[in-house]
Amino acid sequence: MNHTLVDLIDISKGFGDQIVLDKLNLSIRENEFLTLLGPSGCGKTTTLRILGGFETPDFGQVIFDGEDITNLPPNKRNLNTVFQKYALFSHMNIEENIAFGLKIAGKSNAYIKDKIKYALKLVNLEGFENRLPDSLSGGQQQRVAIARAIVNEPRLLLLDEPLGALDLKLRQDMQYELIRLKNELGITFIYVTHDQEEALTMSDTIVVMNQGYIQQMGSPEDIYNEPQNAFVADFIGESNIIEGTMLEDRLVKILGAKFPCVDEGFGRNRPVDVVIRPEDVDLVKPEEGTIQGVVSHLIFKGVHYEMEVQANGFEWLVHSTDMFPVGQKVGIHVDPFDIQIMHKPVSEDEEAIGVNE
Amino acid sequence: MNRKKLLTGPYFFWAVAFILIPLAMVLYYGLTDVDGHLTYENLLAIGTVENFKALCLSLLLSIVSTAICLLLAYPLAMILSGMKVNQTSFIVLIFILPMWMNFLLRTMAWQTLLEKNGVINQLLGFLHLPSIQLINTPYAIILGMVYNFLPFMVLPLYNVLSKIDKDVIFAARDLGATELYTFRKIIFPLSLPGVVSGVIMVFVPALTTFVISDLLGGSKILLIGNVIEQKFKQGSNWHVGSGLSLVLMVFILISMVVTTKYDKDGQGGMF
């Protein structure tokens, strides 16, 4: 596949006594759409700012295209950033905003004019050249910010929660727009967000972060279907996370019942966390289920019904196209390959360190 | 929502009674002579050689001290806004605190510092450097103006600069701008409302002062403020004094027009 564009090696960064990043290692391949996903304070934005050159790491190196750029000022880096709150220059019109980087690079007027036209067309804002940023809507401002960054033809585009301030519909439109842009331009995107749906929709690779550590890195499918710990499972999508005991290979005990599964190598009688996605819980007749319960809540969600089932002292979240009314007795069945077994962390620290261990 | 406008009521009456009517009285005095006849002579008094010279000198000194204030205050405000303290009240207090010492006493203290045998010259003598003539020169007046009015420059600048989104500066750097270019094209233009209101807040009092020139200029240097003060207090000629005040008000009016043009949202305020 493509060769590595960026390498973050042993990056550590603290503010005061608070450690934000601890020995972070990350490689980003050329032409990849990589998303840093995690709750606020997880270190994803700091990682992005270190890449952009707005923060210097306390330790570690940033390698860009084989070159050490750790101490290079932002204006000397061949990458651009799209900021969360757009950061447009309010005293300049759209044209001047977009031309800003090109003028510094010393491009000819004709070239700049062409580029502005091209960029505005790309972000569907033709004819907005002479407007002031404050007269545009949030979505339009965001598109100007993107245009302003991409006209410089960076090798790498950093996007810091660029859609965070937009409403849902606009956000969805912009997601497709970004994917289209990435494909048209063929540049590498590093995208920061706390919105898992956004991450799953757009990314080639998702990096889930928490408390300064990478929890899991992989394709959207991997991350969703095979979360490596409870944090990732909980953060990505909805799931039932239940404490259980691994009795032997391919057999787990949950809530007093034995469930066959496909996982091996956990040893005998080991406490584990079990993740079952709500859409993987099958509701059947009581006598056909592994365990029995009663439906306690029911909501129609359009594509499916969302139900809660009380069974063996646990409230199961279930998504299903079949409807069972509240109060109905049901059986619960889960296919072995839909059960995801995870190591139970011994301490909170270990939980945070996750797969980095 | 319209009821809210009624809240302006007390201020409206106050402003009419204590700002506009008194101003109208100055206007009346300025445009009449002792017998109450309409005359332009009080306004034309600015044209006499002495008064015109005083006006020009006032303009010169206040422009110079405004420029110095700006040059001193801008880096200062940048440093302060870059500091992590984020304690506006603290910074405001540092610059307001000196005002708790009386204005007259503060300015007189400069005499003690600047005099021939004053603290500064004694320090120079101690270092075996030649003493310098400081007191009773235009430089001393400029120093006094800069000293007294610097806070009025620092505070609006600090306010405007600390409100600039750091990401905007990062964005410029990200797009390839050097620090200097970022300052010229982004920071300075964005701080313009603060610059304008700071310049006016310094320029106007500097233009009209008479205490500073009296205390630090040894009364050898006559500013337009001194002329007006004399007309009111020594000559008891309120008509000419009012006339000259009206002329000064032209400069103040210009300042106000400029402020409203550049500072539409009042973001260049002191606070």
Add this chain to the structure above:
Amino acid sequence: MKKTARNIYLALILILMYAPIVTLMILSFNASKSRSKWGGFTLQWYSSLFRDDAIMSALYNTLVIAFLSAILATLIGTCASIGINSMKSRWRTVFMGVTNIPILNSDIVTGISLMLLFIACRFTLGFSTILMAHITFNIPYVILSVMPKLKQTNKSTYEAARDLGAGPFQAFMKVVFPDILPGVLSGFLMAFTMSLDDFIITHFTKGPGVDTLSTKIYSEVRKGIRPEMYALSTLLFLSVMVIMILVNSAPKEPDKKLSLELENEKKKLPLRQVIPAALVILVAGAGFLFHLGSKGSVSDEKLIVYNWGEYLDPEVIDIFEEETGITVTYEEYETNEIMYPKIMSKAIAYDVVCPSDYMIQRMRENDLLAKINWDNVPNIKNIDPTYMEQSRSFDPENEYSVPYCVGTVGILYNKTMVKEKVDSWDILWDEKYRDSILMQDSVRDAFAVALKRRGYSLNSVVVDELIQATDDLIAQKPLVQAYVVDQVRDKMIGNEAALGVIYSGEALYTQRENPNLEYVIPKEGTNVWIDSWVIPSNAQNKENAEKFINFLCRPDIALMNFEYITYATPNKAARDLIEDDSIRNSRVLFPEAEDLKGSETFQFLGDEADSYYNELWNKVKSK
């Protein structure tokens, strides 16, 4: 590197800001009364400060006015801001323009225009007029600090509160007010500070017996600032500084997540301002209590005295009040020219005033004076007849005035710098003393020197003579170090200049502080001045005024005053009581007839000549 440069820069600016303040603090420990001489370390000013009723009541007035005006301005200003904020932009511009007027207008115009208004409305100048004036110039500071905060508030929060059932007022107090509170508080503090620091506007709008620290300081300038003022300012400054440090070093909440920090700051901000505001209230309250405690019983018999600053032993008033039961309101001014318009406007009915010779003539000619009933002033017999005779030049029939202080204008010189004999005004034109000459900064005094030097009358109205004098003064200007009124004393004591034109009354004091100084009356003659008590025609308590004048003519009282102000007394009986021979027989204080050969007393020359003098003086000053 960059950080060091920054810190050095910050340090330099702070030195600039605080150097004068440190100077004042050091002066407050100076045993010498003169600001230009270090007389050793003392704490005496701090102890005498609290025993000085005049200063303490000025402090009280200052704090109460600052507090009340700031509170009222905050109320009016905050309401106005809310109203203005909800207006259409055109009206908003108009209102903001009006708001800018008091800030941008020069203080002197604001002060005078308000005085004109108060006089036109027949308001009695006093505490309330100062208060109104201060509210007027404070409101804009409040509005300018509240408006930006109002603009930042989210409109829908107010609507949300209304939606949840809150009345308009309740919604405002619960939702909008907390948001703009930092702006309101900083507006209040700013208003408080501006009011505290104001001199010019207060000066024009104040009435008798009401002094703020600023006006007190200004009226003291003539006789030199009393070191108690330095001590008081130091205390005020230090207490505010301590409060500030306390507030800012208050324990911070433990830092949580980085992103939360901003939120915390926002919440803490009002607290930081609430504490100083609370302390300000405390200080004002304490002043109020002090004032309650110090106010004695008030009798119906009243007397309003209007006198030069530091021109009467305060103890004398106490004795007078005790002996007669008359309550005295004591008010001070700095120059004749400041006093005159106040008398002329009749805004205040002063009972007894102490102007100088030529001003008495002017007041007499403008029918501003009442004839004194000599039956009520038997002590007039103590006054040296020579001075009564001299008074005839401005009070031809001796009907209106009783001499109080007399003296000459002469040259004070430093024996170490001037080796030759000083006996003529000519020496003030000697190139040798370039930049070492101090001239008086007033029209008549300056022209008197020039006219006398040429042998002309100091009351000359001959155009040629005056033009000649003007040219002389212009020629002299490069040699002059400064034109000053009050600071001749301090500058001569501090060896700043070799020669200075000074009033004889100051000679005694300056010689005591600096033995190298010598006073001479030039042989061409000089100005013999007399400050006399007069009664304005609109006096309400004329008999009390006469009682007061008679009291001041008593030898023991006249002696007390002489010892306090050190200006020569025309009271022969008092002079005989002076114990110190060298003072009693001082020819500087009590010159012989031959010393005064060719000397004259100032006369009022009429408005036209007056403005001609002013015009010529302007010419000199602007050269």
